[in-house]
Amino acid sequence: MSKWFSPTESNKAYFVGKHLKKISTHLQNIQPPTSIERLPRDLEKIYKNLKATELQAWLLFYAVPCLVGILPEVYLAHFSCLSEAVYILLGDHIMPSSLQRAERLLDQFYSSFSKLYGEGCCGLNVHNTCVN
Structure with a gap:
């Protein structure tokens, strides 16, 4: 989220901070x-x-x-890819085929x-998504 919304990223293709009001309106109109x-x-x-809990809901249901x-x-x-993989992995009963899909998505x-996002932007949390 910091990449997308931080003013320091305003010259990047992924920066959407100038649309924060619109995104927030979309968010508040969602029926969770x-x-x-x-x-x-x-x-x-x-x-x-x-x-x-809000970050989890953002990742799983709201962001996309x-x-x-x-x-x-x-x-x-x-x-x-991240959103779907985490959704699968949080499931109560994960079938082997779903686990393989989550692995492919995280990969x-x-x-x-x-x-x-640029070389050097992969922090520890991103590295932790690596399956291999």
């Missing part, structure tokens, strides 16, 4: 699944201070629909990260 207890808050005001048409497609597709996410 009943499993999500905390309703979406104004992202424009609190994106730097989201609670863990909120960023369609705003974040360039290549970055949205890349992020979707794709990891291998594309530095190409999209």
